[in-house]
Amino acid sequence: MEFFRKAVKNFRYYLFLLIVAGASTVTQAKWLTIHNDFFQFDLDGNQIRTRSGCLCKFGEKYYWYGCDQAMTNQTCYSSTDLLHWTNHGNMLTATRGTNRMDVLYNDSTKKYVMVLKWETPGPEWCNRAIATSESPTGPFTKLFDSLVYGANTGDMSVFKDDDGKAYYCFEPWDNGKTSQVLTLMTWDYINLEKKIQTWPNPDREAECIMKNHGLYYFMTSGMMGIDPTETRYWTAPKIDGPWTTNLVSIIAPGDVNKKSWDTQVDFVFRFKGTEDTVQMYCGDRWKRLSSARNGDYVWLPITFTQKDSVVINYYQDWEVDPDRGVWRVIEDKRNLALNKTATASSTNGTNVANNVTSPSTWQNYMNTKWVSETSDPQWIMVDLGSPMPVNRVILKWDSSYAKSFKIQVSNDASGPWTDVFSTTKAGARSVTDETFNTVTTRYVRMYGTQRGNTANGYSLFDFLVLNDSITPSLVSNKTQQQISKSMLTCRNNKIWYTVNSGNPVKIDVMDYRGKVAAVLVNGFKQAGYYETVLPGTLAPGMYVIRMTAGAKRLTRLQVRL
DSSP: OHHHHHHHHHHHHHHHHHHHHHHHHHTOOOOEEEEOSSOOBBTTSOBOOOEEEEEEEETTEEEEEEEOTTSOEEEEEEESSSSSBEEEEEEEEOSSOEEEEEEEEETTTTEEEEEEEEEOSSSSOEEEEEEEESSTTOOOEEEEEEOBTTBEEEEEEEEEOTTSOEEEEEEEEBTTBOOEEEEEEOTTSSSEEEEEEEEOOTTEEEEEEEEETTEEEEEEEESOTTSOOOOEEEEESSTTSOOOOSOEEOBOTTOTTOSTTTOEEEEEEEEEOSSOEEEEEEEEOSSOSSTTOOOSEEEEEEEEOTTOOEEEOOOSEEEEETTTTEEEEOOGGGOTTTTOEEEESOOBTTBOGGGGGSOOOTTTGGGSOEEOOSSSOEEEEEEEEEEEEEEEEEEEEOSSOEEEEEEEEESSTTOOOEEEEEESOOOTTOEEEEEEEEEEEEEEEEEEEEESSTTSOOEEEEEEEEOTTSOOOOBOHHHHHHHTTSSEEEETTEEEEEESSSEEEEEEEEOTTSOEEEEEEEEEEOSEEEEEEOOTTOOSSEEEEEEEETTEEEEEEEEEO
16 A cells, blocks of 8 residues: 555656646747848758748748849748748749739638739839739739729738738829828738728838737838838827828937838738737848848847837847747857857968957958868867857858858867768858757867858858857847836846947946946947846945946946845
């Protein structure tokens, strides 16, 4: 009997462990990573072409649609992580040209409906076209193209609301006159049912709709062809109004050109999670005002002020958890290679190996990189200082890149080396971001066997090593609204601070005698929201917390401990 009781007790204990383990597995976050300022490539090593397109999620996959450079083929790529894209080829061919394409899934007809501009002969040349498919990867069959309320159409997009209704927003081209129009589509998303709203603005284009916590935003860009332009918007509490009539500009701290970070607004994608909703601004970068800002597309998290104004800060590297609806910046503290010693098989001039482990952003990328001699093979290695768990490496390549290379680990600088990743299909100005099974290692290296540009050596901007088992700080819209009232906030010995544009940031603590008692932050920070904590070694009393960005003292805060 005693044996039986012990067996039952042990069974319950192990059952409890299994339940806990199962629960932790189910709730484990799946982060999606976005890298800006670099070109994106598909799994075949070809540059992604999705001009004037859209991002959709059907089932467990994300589908990225658009058009090629000639604007005749409608392209489609799919991914589960927004990093590794499978090219599904051409969905639909237009003999003259198309762009501004959207795809919706109709729950009633079980059809995928493509809506797009369709070029036709004539001075104002575009109709609204409809094509359908049984599959998100096509092929799509064109049903028709036609005028819209008797006029040609300029830029356009569609929006599917939470109730399943879809809306067509566009600018009619009527004898050289334009305006902005919002229209309800029919239940099957094929035709148009009725006009909802018209704005008589002749100088706006690139329309799209965003909905955030019940408030609708009709976003547009200036009518400047493919030049980057400031994004502005109208709002309404309901899709059928009343809509505001005065355009409001987005807030983009640090965007000195006021051109939406060198883009034209294309669409907004929503990650609606259990905790909050992350809205992602997606802009086409047709022209690049800065040589350091490469990449055809820019994806950035949108935040909101207390009065629902749209704020778009710039982040080169950030992540979103779509299930929870929260996001985070890839902060410097997550990079285990930061300021660690790097060595290489060869170097070229001042482009030494240690450049790849210095804290750099797009603002100084062009001046901090490693370049090797012009021969194969070549390698660059980071010494983490001691063996530690790692499971992810991020490499940011210059135009002289490694086409074929391996990522290897070892606990000895001379080897033997274990491969954790290899490829033969890398690309120029691209990002290699690979996750692998956690290994404990001291040395991590890139071993290149074939250069993509044989006229030059290997050239690498950044070499990041991470352990994603370590949980960094999170950012949600609710958190942002709590801390965005002030640039510097302190509650319960925890400090939140806002960086409006990329700068060296210093936060220190000064005691009542004017002596610096602690330095909390001292290094380069990208624009964003951050947190830190006061050290527990501070004695009770009054203190002043000071924050400096660049050469400018931004704010100070008095606290009592």
